[in-house]
Amino acid sequence: AEQALTDQSKTGGPRISFACGVWHDRTMPIRPAYRDAAESFKAVARAVNFRQKPEEATEEINAWVSASTDGLIPSILSRGALSDLTDLVLANAIYFKGKWAKPFAGYLTQHDKFHRLDGTAVDAPFMRGLGSHNIACHDGFKVLQLRYEEGHGPLLPQPPALAPTPVPIYSMCVFLPDARRGLWRLTDKIACNPDFLRKHLPRNSVLVGDFRLPKFKVTFGMTMNDVLQEMGVKEAFELGKADLSNMVENGGRRKMALEKVIHMAVIEVNEEGTEAAAATYMTRLGCTPDSRPPAPCVDFVADHPFAFFIVEEVSGAILFAGHVLDPTIK
Incomplete structure (x- = not known):
């Protein structure tokens, strides 16, 4: 800890x-x-x-x-x-x-509707993603895991006789219910099982189709x-x-x-590091076409209330646990 x-x-x-x-x-x-x-x-x-x-x-x-x-x-x-x-x-x-390990491009951010639990909708800025992301699809909900940029070495003193302490790895995990009003049912499941979060995290990355995550503070x-x-x-x-x-x-x-x-x-979530993102995406241009059929894309559209967690993966510590009911409210 x-x-x-x-x-x-x-x-x-x-x-x-x-x-x-x-x-x-x-x-x-x-x-x-x-x-x-x-x-x-x-x-x-x-x-x-x-x-x-x-x-x-x-x-x-x-x-x-x-x-x-x-x-x-x-x-x-x-x-x-x-x-x-x-x-x-x-x-x-x-x-x-923290800065995203894979930042979002600011020029892709667009306003769209976010649907609140009371049935009304508000205009909110949505970050949009390209390429692949760590997403897991489960019965009734999806989980997105976004890694933060890592440090380059341990900051605490290391006893010479012990192995070096692993560098902390931080990520934000978004639990998005399929139903627009399904947040409370999902959070009840998370609260009832201490291993629920860990067992439902993504195990690999998938290509994304429509990817939208609201900026929020x-x-x-x-x-x-x-x-x-x-x-x-x-x-x-x-x-x-x-x-x-x-x-x-x-x-x-x-x-x-x-x-x-x-x-x-x-906690605030935005596109921080957007200049590096534009250069990263540019490296995808000019690739040799792949004759294999394209992998199926997964949509992740967080346009309704969701839960989020800030996790340190090495220790398993949860630094933050919260939910977003309206991203336009600070």
Whole structure:
């Protein structure tokens, strides 16, 4: 996981910015053992003045997130999100941007209709592909796998006695239902089987006929309290029942409760690297005709809601999981 979340941009791979932190009120200092545990998960633990200056604490947390993501995520907490009753805040932010290994040509991008779940349609810019792509056709859905440009070597220190760590390989996997309103049925299948994604990825490339994928940018942020409580993490949020006192020195003056768990993610998909694409396509001209019958083409037209995943293939880590209901909404 550490290798998967390491920025690869200096070696020609994707740009990855990751930030995770734990903030506690300064009247409740965290035990060194917990601080060390947080750092082992690439998180930092810091003390702030929730009691007397919650707004100042908000600005401090936002400034740290902005610095950790090079300004790509300028803030994660809204004004008034914290109060003088806050004991503890967990925050997580991740940004990913990579160049396609096989870029799209910008001059091929055209507006077309994207059909939303409510039956209406919007005009959206669609990238169009030529040649072959990694596509798998299954009963009721198709899967597209788009590789990102790889880095040229490991960024983490390599112990001399061990074999070199494989270079991370990142790809975006698009799960497109055949039916325009089939997204939720497909995502239910994915959620019910932890191996569903891996088992349905493409195994080879196929020639494409009509290939359209909308450009989109997703900025997602939410408080995860309700989600975690639905998963069974309930008492940690309840004053009087929660007991996180083992995190702090001397057990604290009172039982600690978890106030907020906040998550924010940003991802954008476009034709980046289009100049290289034009040169690549030009190399196909002037080939000797093949007397064999042409292989059947596969259409992949993502003109209705679909799910997508950003995956690091070596470790199997999923950096992003989301869906696009309307590519025109940021």
